[in-house]
Amino acid sequence: MKIKAYRRPDGLYGIRNHLLVIPTSVCAADTAAKIAALVPGAVSIPNQHGCCQIGSDLALTQKTIVGFGKNPNVGAVLVVGLGCDGIQARNVAAELRETGKPVEFVVIQECGGTLKTIARGAELMAPMARDLSTQERVECDMGEIVMGLECGGSDPTSGIASNPTIGYASNKLIAEGGSSILSETTEVIGAEHLIAARFEDPAQRDKFLAQVKSVEDRAIAMGEDLRSGQPTPGNKEGGLSTIEEKSLGCMYKAGTAPFKGALDYAEIVPPEKRGMYFMDTPGQDIDSITGMVAGGAQLVIFSTGRGTPTGSPITPVIKITGNPDTYAKMPDNLDVNAGRIISDGARLEEIGEEVFGLMVDVCNGRQTKAESLGHHEFGIYKLTGTF
């Protein structure tokens, strides 16, 4: 299967051609948004962190924002720093330049304040925008795609209809040579033995099991009942009773392909070893999708029973529900109605083919509903509190 996408200097292919503004810390986030607002087509990410974080927590924020810049859906980047912040703009820019993409940076304290930074930023970005506008899509294999698998606002229809449909489409993408990422470690609890059995490499299997144990241990160490957060009130109202039930439904997204590896949050999916991956992300959708996009996902498919509007600043998110009532209730947000499996006796293969067809169209440029509504949700997973 061939698609048309934007070829990047590092050999990867993007299905969008975004001009991205990255604030290195919360202190630069508003200035970054003001710069993006001046340049049509530019998008900034609302980084809430990047300063007074320590160790692995600080490193994770840097890895996530760098991953966003490296994502092949991004054609060019402006990095905006305050100057005294924990993540330094020139370091982020240097990492991003390794991709060969156009990358510039501005520092608020060096420019002399908000207005001069905005002016300098817009001056640097306008030519980037013009250059990106001349870039044309070229033919490449569908196998160049890394797809993030997400579910949120789950109900029992997710495990019956929408997640198995995603599993079908994921199998098909992997057969084309592409990669899929199963995420949300919390929502593996109770189903980990089934996924672990599908790992090819025992070391990667052990890493996966340790990731799941670490999340469960965190709740136990806090002396808290995981049930206070998972399943959520909406999950329960929909009919999901326990985290185990939710997890067992969630894992249908992963289809039947063997797992190649277990990735850390925001770790880049190896381009040289395509296939099915697990990524250690939280069950909170926005942080989870952010991690997978930082890991290189050019496309996300999102299953929901209760309905949710979530998108991403740089990656198209396809929304699929297994609940026919929800599809009727939230037409603005839902791209595919897998609830027809329940209401009309539609076959899984039929809806799976429809989803794969939509994935191809979206790769070729068709907007998802989340894109057409300008949904740009973004959130970085935190390992500990801010100091």
Place this chain on the structure above:
Amino acid sequence: MNAALHINEKDNVVTCLRALKKGEVIEVDGRSYTVNMDIPRFHKVATAAIAKGGMCYKYGEVIGDATQDIAPGDHVHVHNIESTRGRGDKRR
């Protein structure tokens, strides 16, 4: 449309594909069950007795244990089963 979906033969609950009324008789895999209470769409109904402390199965896997005796036809949800995982509250 069938009234309920039985996913795995090991399961002692089925998923209601429509809202069920108290007293309604539903057929699952050739056996009849009387529904003991109103049950919302996509929630679970027991197809076997589950004693307090016994395991509840869906997808052929454990989804929790019973906090009270559950009879066939009962609504199975957070009021009568609970998770066995991530229970830091039990260590306090």
